[in-house]
Amino acid sequence: MTSNVVLTTGLALILIGMWGLLTHRNILRIIIAFSVMGTGTHIMTVAIGYVTNGTAPIIDRALNLSEAPVRAVDPIPSALVVTAIVIGLAVTAVMLAYAIRLYQSKKTLSIDAFTESKW
Amino acid sequence: MVSSFLHPLNIFIVGLGGGFLIPLLSRLGKRWVAIAFILSIAAMTLISGFSFLILLQGGPPIDILTGGSTPPYSINLRLGLAEAVFAFGVNLVALFGSAYFVREKYGTMVLYLLVVMGIQGMVMTRDLFNLFVFLEIVSIATYGLLSLQETPAALSATFKYLMATILASTFFLIGTVLLYGATGVLNIDDLIAKSGLIVGPIGFTGLMFLLACLLLELKPFPANGWGLDVYETAHSGVAALISGGVSAGVFFALIKVLPLFKPQLDLIAALGATTFVFSNLLGLQQTKARRLLGYSSIGQMGLLTLAAALLEQSSADEAAFLVIAGLFVNHLFAKVGLFWLAGYLGKERLQDWSALVGPPAAIFVFGILLAALCGFPPFPGFWAKWQLVMNLAASQRYIWIVIVLFGSLLEAAYLFRWFGQILQSSGKTDRLSRSSVALLPIFAMALLLATSGCVAAFLMGLTLWTSIPLIAGLILYLLDRVSGRTKCFGVLALTLVGGI
Numbered sequence: 163m164t165s166n167v168v169l170t171t172g173l174a175l176i177l178i179g180m181w182g183l184l185t186h187r188n189i190l191r192i193i194i195a196f197s198v199m200g201t202g203t204h205i206m207t208v209a210i211g212y213v214t215n216g217t218a219p220i221i222d223r224a225l226n227l228s229e230a231p232v233r234a235v236d237p238i239p240s241a242l243v244v245t246a247i248v249i250g251l252a253v254t255a256v257m258l259a260y261a262i263r264l265y266q267s268k269k270t271l272s273i274d275a276f277t278e279s280k281w
Numbered sequence: 282m283v284s285s286f287l288h289p290l291n292i293f294i295v296g297l298g299g300g301f302l303i304p305l306l307s308r309l310g311k312r313w314v315a316i317a318f319i320l321s322i323a324a325m326t327l328i329s330g331f332s333f334l335i336l337l338q339g340g341p342p343i344d345i346l347t348g349g350s351t352p353p354y355s356i357n358l359r360l361g362l363a364e365a366v367f368a369f370g371v372n373l374v375a376l377f378g379s380a381y382f383v384r385e386k387y388g389t390m391v392l393y394l395l396v397v398m399g400i401q402g403m404v405m406t407r408d409l410f411n412l413f414v415f416l417e418i419v420s421i422a423t424y425g426l427l428s429l430q431e432t433p434a435a436l437s438a439t440f441k442y443l444m445a446t447i448l449a450s451t452f453f454l455i456g457t458v459l460l461y462g463a464t465g466v467l468n469i470d471d472l473i474a475k476s477g478l479i480v481g482p483i484g485f486t487g488l489m490f491l492l493a494c495l496l497l498e499l500k501p502f503p504a505n506g507w508g509l510d511v512y513e514t515a516h517s518g519v520a521a522l523i524s525g526g527v528s529a530g531v532f533f534a535l536i537k538v539l540p541l542f543k544p545q546l547d548l549i550a551a552l553g554a555t556t557f558v559f560s561n562l563l564g565l566q567q568t569k570a571r572r573l574l575g576y577s578s579i580g581q582m583g584l585l586t587l588a589a590a591l592l593e594q595s596s597a598d599e600a601a602f603l604v605i606a607g608l609f610v611n612h613l614f615a616k617v618g619l620f621w622l623a624g625y626l627g628k629e630r631l632q633d634w635s636a637l638v639g640p641p642a643a644i645f646v647f648g649i650l651l652a653a654l655c656g657f658p659p660f661p662g663f664w665a666k667w668q669l670v671m672n673l674a675a676s677q678r679y680i681w682i683v684i685v686l687f688g689s690l691l692e693a694a695y696l697f698r699w700f701g702q703i704l705q706s707s708g709k710t711d712r713l714s715r716s717s718v719a720l721l722p723i724f725a726m727a728l729l730l731a732t733s734g735c736v737a738a739f740l741m742g743l744t745l746w747t748s749i750p751l752i753a754g755l756i757l758y759l760l761d762r763v764s765g766r767t768k769c770f771g772v773l774a775l776t777l778v779g780g781i
Contacts, residue, residue, distance in 0.1 A: 176455065183448070189440070196447055203454050210462040237468070239458065242410055246454055249417045253447055256424045260440050268457045276437035 167267035189261045189271040193234025199248040204243050213241030237271065287331040289360045290345050292368070295324045296398025308388040315383045318390040322379050322397060324543050326372040329401070333365040340636040345405075352468040358405040365532050367404045370525045372397065373729065374617050375724035381518040381624065385443045389429065395422040396522060403530035408459045409467045412534055414455060416498075419527055420446050435578065438510035445497065445507040455496035459487025473540045477638065485501030492542060498531040498651070499582045502556040507686040517624025520571065524578040525617040529609060532585055536605065539593050550590035554684045556583030561691035573621050573699070574616065577654060577692060581612040584688065588669050591681060601670045609663025610733050615653040615662075618726030622647060625719050631699050643720060644703070649727040651700055653734075655693040660730050664737040727735045 179199025186192055212235060217225055219234035250267065268275045299321030306313040315737035325572065342361035348354070357381060375397040382393050395418060402415035423446075427439040461467055464475045465485035474481075479488060500508035512520045542549060560580035567573040585608050622643075628634055637643045653660035666685065671680050753775050757768055 176451075192444065194449075196444075199451055203451055204459070206455070207458045210458055214431070217652075239461065242458070242461075245410075245414060249421075251412070252421055253450075256421060257443055257447070260424075260428075260436065260443060263428075263431070264433075264436050264440060267431075267436055273437075273440075273607075274435065276440075 165209050165212040165214065168212060169206060172202045172206030172209055175199070175205060178202070187273050189264060189273060192273075193257045193261060196257065197250070197254055200246075201256075204250070205245055207239045207243045207246065211236035227248075287326060287334050288345075289343055289358070289368075292325050292328050292401050293398060295321050295328070296394055299394050303387050303391050303394070308640055310672070314387045314390060317384065319376075319379055319395065321768075322372070322376045322708070324400070325397065326376045329360075329365060329369040329372045331360075332360050333369040336360070336362045336365050352407070353466050355404070356408040356411045357468070358402075358411075359407050360405055363536075363602055363606065364533070367529055367609065368401050370613050371400050371529055371612055374525055374613055374726075376521070377725050378518055378521060378617065378621070379530060380719075380722050381621065385429070389426065391424040392422045393522070395419075396426065396526065400530040406535045407469050407474065407537070409460065409469055409538075410469075411451050412469075412537075413450065413457055416450055416531075416534070419530060420450060423519070423523060423527060424590055426590045427511065427515055427518045428523070429519060432514065434510075435514040438507070438514045441507040442511045445504075449494045449497040452490045452497070454667045456487045456489070456491030456494060458513070459483050459490065463487060469528070469537055472538075476541055476543075479541070486710075488541060488545075490537060492545065495531060495535040495538070496552060498580045499528065499535070499586060500556075500763050501552050502559040502579070502583070504515055505556075505560070505579050508579060509572055509575040512578065512620075513569060513572045516657070517571075517620050520575075520623075521617040521620035524574070524620060526580070529583055529613060532582065532589075532609070535586065539589060543593075545688065546590045546594045548592075550681070553583045553585070553587030553590060554688075556580065556683070557587060557688040558576075558583075558691070559686060561688050561695070562590050564695045565691060567695070568631055569629050570634060570699075571620070571629070573631065574619050574623065575694065577696070579761070580614050580688065580692060581616070581654075582607070584608060584685070586670050587681070587685070588665075591678065592669075595672065595676050597672055600668055602666045603737070604672070607661040607737050608739075611653055611656070611660055611662030611665065611730065614730045614733070615650045616617070618646070618650045618723045618730075621723050621726075622650070622720075625723070632702055632706050634699070636701045637703060642724070646720070646724055646727045647703075648700065648738040649730065650723075651696045653695055653727075653730045656689055659734040659738060661733045661737040661739075664734070676682050698717070 175197050179195045179197075179202055182195025182198060186195060213233065216233050216235045219225075219230065219237045221230055225233060255281060264271055264276065265271055282308075299317060302321075303314055303317050306317050336342070342359055345358040345360075347356045351357075375393070378391065382390055389514060399415050399419035400424060403412060403419065406412050406415060424439065424443055427435070427442065430436075457467070460472060460479065464472055464478045464483070466472055466475060478484065497504065508523075512524060515523070538545075539549075542577075557580050560576045561581060563582065564573055564576035567576060585605065586602050588608060590600070592604060622637075626636060628636060634647075637647055653662055655664040657667045658664075666689065670682050670685060673679070673685075693738075753772065757771070760768065
């Protein structure tokens with residue numbers, strides 16, 4: 163059974179991130195909104211694999227083979243979330259690099275200054 | 282021995298290995314870097330080409346299982362005939378396109394290699410999360426390639442591209458996780474088999490996020506300004522790679538998961554149709570060449586989406602393969618060739634392309650690329666549209682035929698208006714000063730279009746007789762000095778003979 167509190171927190175963070183994306187016009191704030199959304203996705207991923215009163219998926223004295231399917235936390239979402247965090251880090255780094263370049267070209271971080279194309 | 286060297290898994294080994302090797306070789310000299318870069322792409326092309334030949338001769342699909350176990354305990358990749366068409370097509374284009382990157386810094390070459398490898402991964406993988414990883418590899422490498430242009434317009438266009446694609450990939454991740462929560466599997470084939478479990482709010486939300494990502498990545502109308510700006514401002518080689526290669530990877534991902542969206546197929550087809558018609562309608566008012574090519578590219582992706590959804594509905598697998606492969610190959614070679622031509626010319630306004638009239642070969646190849654894009658015989662786009670229309674007629678879906686024909690008519694209108702404009706304004710602009718050697722990859726695209734058209738005609742059991750309008754056009758062009766009346770009679774006679 164998944165943890166509803168953690169799942170709801172994750173979904174709430176995703177929505178807050180989306181709201182931030184839609185309402186802010188400063189590039190750094192937009193990047194922060196993306197990070198909040200990404201964190202929400204990661205929390206949601208972990209919540210999907212969570213098992214109430216479960217334990218780590220390591221078969222030993224504390225968890226025997228027959229109990230594993232019901233008591234062990236699903237390891238796959240944990241593996242997925244590690245990959246997703248690494249990818250999220252790379253994407254944020256690229257966005258920040260572009261933010262620096264945009265700032266150097268117009269000396270501002272407001273997207274309103276970049277009028278070459280419609281936003 | 283040979284088959285183990287040419288195993289499809291080696292595409293990834295070569296891609297990643299080349300990526301590691303190029304920075305090391307940069308210490309020896311630029312020539313070594315260029316050699317390693319071209320050899321890596323040539324090896325990937327050879328591997329996918331070899332697999333394509335085997336599959337074309339009726340070989341079974343090649344399955345790659347990681348860790349020696351079967352799904353769902355492993356990630357599997359598959360190279361069937363459809364995958365091989367996409368992978369080989371993209372590799373061929375990347376090989377010819379590498380000519381425009383050999384003088385760039387080694388980092389650019391590494392990124393180019395990673396984009397090409399990532400597209401192969403997107404095409405071949407059968408695991409939803411692995412698809413996300415390859416999507417991100419392609420996206421991040423593309424962001425790097427887009428930094429080749431440093432004008433404020435290019436930077437802001439790239440940032441918009443970043444925002445849209447990151448939003449799309451976040452949607453993909455949310456969709457993947459929710460679908461895993463609903464079914465407990467990540468393998469696409471298992472997901473399709475267990476699609477009965479995708480019910481309730483979690484399953485439905487997961488499906489919708491997945492669909493939203495793939496449709497957003499295909500730049501649907503009207504949410505496609507971010508894609509158009511990149512097509513207009515990026516390095517022409519990068520714009521060509523995004524238009525032909527990255528879009529192909531995303532589209533193939535959509536085809537793979539399409540059986541999950543059976544109840545939404547009408548919606549997907551309607552979105553494809555809207556994009557196809559409105560992109561071509563907006564293409565009519567464009568004055569800048571690369572923006573026009575961007576609209577045409579987005580329109581073609583709309584047509585592919587429309588065709589895939591409608592043919593999935595009618596469960597016409599063989600027809601679906603011919604239509605999708607034909608449309609894809611046609612768009613890939615023609616659009617990539619046109620973007621390279623845009624880079625070769627360096628002219629922004631449509632009428633400035635009259636510089637092409639100088640070398641006769643250049644205007645000839647431009648005409649071929651435009652004719653192919655319009656879906657004229659004998660190019661593969663014609664056979665694909667023919668098959669699509671026949672299939673739609675057989676299932677009495679006439680409204681979709683009208684949409685396909687109307688959108689195609691609009692596309693032909695602006696492309697041939699452009700062609701006419703160039704011919705009329707010839708001599709008013711500067712002549713080309715660049716060497717014709719840079720035109721060679723573009724000639725190769727024209728040649729590939731003609732070859733693939735003949736193969737498509739052969740596969741569909743049709744004769745080349747249907748290419749008579751194009752041959753007639755060429756004859757009329759050669760007989761331009763003859764009086765108008767004689768030419769009119771000639772056309773009428775040919776129409777009569779063709780009709781009989």
